[in-house]
Amino acid sequence: MVFIYHYFPFNYSNLKGTFLADFFNEFHTGVTVFFVLSGFLITHQYYNRSDFNFLSYLKKRFFRIFPLYFILTTITFVYIAFYKTHAILVFLKMYLLNITLLRGFFENYYLSGIAQGWSLTVEEQFYLIAPLLFVLIKKNKNNILFFSVVFVVAGFLLVYLCKDLNWYGFMNHYFFMMNFTFFGRVFEFSAGIALALLVKNNNDNFQTKYATLFGAFFSLVCIFALPFFKSETGNGKSHYAGVIINNLVLPIFGIAPLLWGLIYEKTFFSSILSGKIFSLLGKSSYAFYLIHLGVFVTFFNFFYSNYILLFVFLNLIAIMLYLKVEKPLHTFFSQIKHR
Numbered sequence: 001m002v003f004i005y006h007y008f009p010f011n012y013s014n015l016k017g018t019f020l021a022d023f024f025n026e027f028h029t030g031v032t033v034f035f036v037l038s039g040f041l042i043t044h045q046y047y048n049r050s051d052f053n054f055l056s057y058l059k060k061r062f063f064r065i066f067p068l069y070f071i072l073t074t075i076t077f078v079y080i081a082f083y084k085t086h087a088i089l090v091f092l093k094m095y096l097l098n099i100t101l102l103r104g105f106f107e108n109y110y111l112s113g114i115a116q117g118w119s120l121t122v123e124e125q126f127y128l129i130a131p132l133l134f135v136l137i138k139k140n141k142n143n144i145l146f147f148s149v150v151f152v153v154a155g156f157l158l159v160y161l162c163k164d165l166n167w168y169g170f171m172n173h174y175f176f177m178m179n180f181t182f183f184g185r186v187f188e189f190s191a192g193i194a195l196a197l198l199v200k201n202n203n204d205n206f207q208t209k210y211a212t213l214f215g216a217f218f219s220l221v222c223i224f225a226l227p228f229f230k231s232e233t234g235n236g237k238s239h240y241a242g243v244i245i246n247n248l249v250l251p252i253f254g255i256a257p258l259l260w261g262l263i264y265e266k267t268f269f270s271s272i273l274s275g276k277i278f279s280l281l282g283k284s285s286y287a288f289y290l291i292h293l294g295v296f297v298t299f300f301n302f303f304y305s306n307y308i309l310l311f312v313f314l315n316l317i318a319i320m321l322y323l324k325v326e327k328p329l330h331t332f333f334s335q336i337k338h339r
Contacts, residue, residue, distance in 0.1 A: 001030030002116070003292050003314075007307045022227035029223055031119055032188055032246055036255045038123060039192025044199065047134050054131055061127040063333035065120060065286075068326045072290050073098050076113050079295045107169030107176050115293050118180055125182035126189050133193070141197070148190045155183025178243045191251035195259060204264075212265050215258025222250040280319060287326055288318035 005027035046052060077095050097103035098113035104121025111118060136143040155177045162171040171177055178184030222245050229242035262270050272278060281288075291297075292314055300313055 001027040001033070002289065003311060005030065006293060007310070019227065023224060026223045026226040029219075029226075029246060029250060032250055033255055034119065035122070035126075035185055035188035036192040036195075036251045037259065038126065039189035040196045040199075040259060041192070042127070042130050043134070043193045043196035046130070047137075047196065047200065052131070057131065058127070059336075060334065061124075063330055065124065067329040067333065068287060068321065069114070069117065069120060069290060070099055071325065072294075073113050073117070076295050079298075080113075104180060105170055106167075107172055107180075109168060110180055114290055116289060122180070122182045122185055129182075137193070137197070144190050144194055148186045151183050151186040155181060158183065175240075175243075178240070178247065184243070185247060187248045188251045188255075191256045192259075195256045198260070199263060208261065208264060210261075211257045212261025212267050212269060215254055215256070215261055216269075219250060219254035219258060222246070222254050281315065283327075284315070284318040284322035287321040288314055291317060291321070 004024055008021075008024040008027065046057060073095075077091070077098070081091065094103070094109055094112045097106065097109050098117070101117075101121045101124050103109040103112055104118045110121075133143070133147055136147060155171075156174060158171050159174050159177050163173055165172070169176070171181070182189075226242055226245055229239060229245060261267070262273065273282075296314060296317055297310065300310055304310070
């Protein structure tokens with residue numbers, strides 16, 4: 001979905017402005033799926049673990065994300081150094097913000113380097129906060145909602161305090177906060193957390209037949225609705241109805257039921273996704289996400305300009321990166337015992 005959002009073939013002059021083009025232009029919702037799934041997986045893996053160790057947890061999360069990201073980010077900035085003109089201090093500042101994953105807080109820099117990597121800043125924030133949240137949830141399940149509301153309010157307060165600082169776009173307006181920071185995307189992770197807790201408490205007692213269908217249908221309804229509630233109107237002012245649909249309605253009523261259905265219902269869709277090919281593509285999807293914009297695309301475009309071939313090419317590269325770089329590095333770092 002994210003690949004189609006960036007390269008969708010309907011964005012030609014004869015189709016621009018049509019509803020079909022607008023529909024595919026809302027496939028950024030693939031990131032919403034990613035955030036909900038992340039909340040689910042982290043909770044399912046670490047919630048209620050008797051042997052939980054915070055340092056070990058952080059190490060695993062860090063080495064799951066960072067090594068491949070660091071390598072690809074460094075390659076990207078080497079390319080930038082050769083082919084683009086930047087003052088040395090600006091260049092170093094951008095590189096430092098990228099490798100520390102802090103660039104996601106600055107509107108001036110959140111799309112620098114590996115542009116799509118802004119979402120990793122959001123992801124790492126969740127990794128840091130999740131253990132504390134688990135403690136709060138164990139005391140009261142309603143803390144999921146309380147936690148989410150607190151973070152949204154904190155985000156609005158932070159923007160109110162920082163919007164006039166003019167410090168490289170640091171949390172400088174509400175629309176940026178709601179779309180590109182954890183403060184605005186927290187409900188997506190919370191939907192995944194709630195789903196994981198339901199699965200843990202279910203013990204296969206509660207079975208469904210149509211959750212997959214309902215979740216897929218409602219997700220499509222949300223995507224169809226988004227063009228009518230554009231995130232930004234033509235006058236540059238934010239339209240938050242689209243943000244609410246993407247960040248709140250879609251995760252709760254679309255993605256969460258879909259994931260529940262994939263877990264418990266045997267369908268044609270689940271059979272395809274559980275096959276060996278899709279399993280490999282799933283494992284290499286992080287590498288694919290990191291390279292689907294940037295240096296590898298630039299290299300490919302020297303020879304061809306075909307989105308289908310590009311999609312195949314990037315998946316092959318992503319599989320190689322997963323098997324030869326990401327997986328070995330993850331195994332190596334995971335074996336290093338913390339002191």
